[in-house]
Amino acid sequence: MNEPGPRSASRNTISWTTDLIDCLIVGAGPAGLTAALYLRRFHRSVVLADAGLSRARYIERSHNLPGFPDGMPGPELLGRLRRQVADVNGSLLETEITGISARPGGGFEVRTADTSIEARTVLIATGVVDKAPILPGLEEVVRRGLVRQCPICDGHEHTGQRIAVLGDGPHAQREAMFISHFSRPVHLVGLAAPALPSGDGERFNAAVQDGRVKAYGSPVAQACLQADGSIGLELRDGTALCVDVIYAALGCQPRSALAQPLGAEQDEVGHLVVDPHCATSVPGLYAAGDVVSALDQLAVAMGHGAIAATAIHRHCLESAPHPEPAARPAALPRMAAARPSVPQAASVESASAR
Numbered sequence: 001m002n003e004p005g006p007r008s009a010s011r012n013t014i015s016w017t018t019d020l021i022d023c024l025i026v027g028a029g030p031a032g033l034t035a036a037l038y039l040r041r042f043h044r045s046v047v048l049a050d051a052g053l054s055r056a057r058y059i060e061r062s063h064n065l066p067g068f069p070d071g072m073p074g075p076e077l078l079g080r081l082r083r084q085v086a087d088v089n090g091s092l093l094e095t096e097i098t099g100i101s102a103r104p105g106g107g108f109e110v111r112t113a114d115t116s117i118e119a120r121t122v123l124i125a126t127g128v129v130d131k132a133p134i135l136p137g138l139e140e141v142v143r144r145g146l147v148r149q150c151p152i153c154d155g156h157e158h159t160g161q162r163i164a165v166l167g168d169g170p171h172a173q174r175e176a177m178f179i180s181h182f183s184r185p186v187h188l189v190g191l192a193a194p195a196l197p198s199g200d201g202e203r204f205n206a207a208v209q210d211g212r213v214k215a216y217g218s219p220v221a222q223a224c225l226q227a228d229g230s231i232g233l234e235l236r237d238g239t240a241l242c243v244d245v246i247y248a249a250l251g252c253q254p255r256s257a258l259a260q261p262l263g264a265e266q267d268e269v270g271h272l273v274v275d276p277h278c279a280t281s282v283p284g285l286y287a288a289g290d291v292v293s294a295l296d297q298l299a300v301a302m303g304h305g306a307i308a309a310t311a312i313h314r315h316c317l318e319s320a321p322h323p324e325p326a327a328r329p330a331a332l333p334r335m336a337a338a339r340p341s342v343p344q345a346a347s348v349e350s351a352s353a354r
Helices: 030-041 074-087 138-143 151-158 169-179 202-209 257-262 298-319
Strands: 021-026 046-050 091-094 099-102 108-111 116-124 128-130 163-166 186-189 213-215 220-225 231-235 240-243 245-248 252-254 285-287
Touching: 021 030, 021 108, 021 298, 030 046, 030 074, 030 298, 099 257, 116 298, 138 220, 151 169, 163 169, 163 240, 169 186, 169 202, 169 213, 186 231, 186 240, 202 213, 231 245, 257 285, 285 298
Parallel strands: 021 046, 021 116, 046 091, 116 285, 163 186, 163 245, 186 213
Antiparallel strands: 099 108, 108 116, 128 252, 220 231, 231 240
16 A cells, blocks of 8 residues: 555645634544535535544455445545545645534534634544454554454455454454354454353354354464465464454444533444434534444445535524525635545554445
């Protein structure tokens, strides 16, 4: 993959032409960029705040995004979306949002380290962070792109291969059973505890008994990349395994902290709870993409962005007068549309196609 480079717009170069913009979008991944595109096409004043954390930047090539039969690299997808937003005079602020508070009388004040922005609505599209396994020798395996996060995204590409799942507890068991549809047996190895069947997991026990999953009674000790490109796993009891790819099954952490002080409802994991229009429990606050509890996929995130943007447009129509488009100049300067920087290799934290 290409060397990292500077992102495409200078930080804090926007000249504000209105006291209250229609929407501040936090996060410039597929959900946030799609929402920005729709909102600008609705002639809404929009600022897209980008901290450069989209997981899509780490996708080497996604083969399950509809409409791209040859696959689509994540950075290229982001670049295409940015060009579309630029074509409708979208605006990008390359910075991290540090806080959001409600304004008296409605709307929000959104703060960065050195400025604040007032907006009628806010869209949280900050995604999640995958929890990465810590294991001696795994870094080289990660650099080769052989540690995966999302079998929905790329399980098809590993059909018939030797697959190991690293993780503990019910989540890892469910992941191993899911992946056994693509290849079997799936080798389930614990990180901190044995992966043996338990009395309260009837489906998992059945999967072990019929050979779909092989569970090991010793946690993994280390990993290494073999000369032939396969992966060697050594367990603490000395057992040695050789596999072609590893799936990490440790779950993820939603980036929903910005919405917490506003009182937005969350589920037990920390995803923001939304209605069918991507509205949170806080009026004027919306959420889209992986930060919402749903199927973590590029196509879903983009759909969320479209739904949220349309709902935000309707919210603005109801809450404030809207000038005729012909009488309204572009509220903010055009954003740059160069391709985002590309990490050198897919990382464990961000290797999924979501």
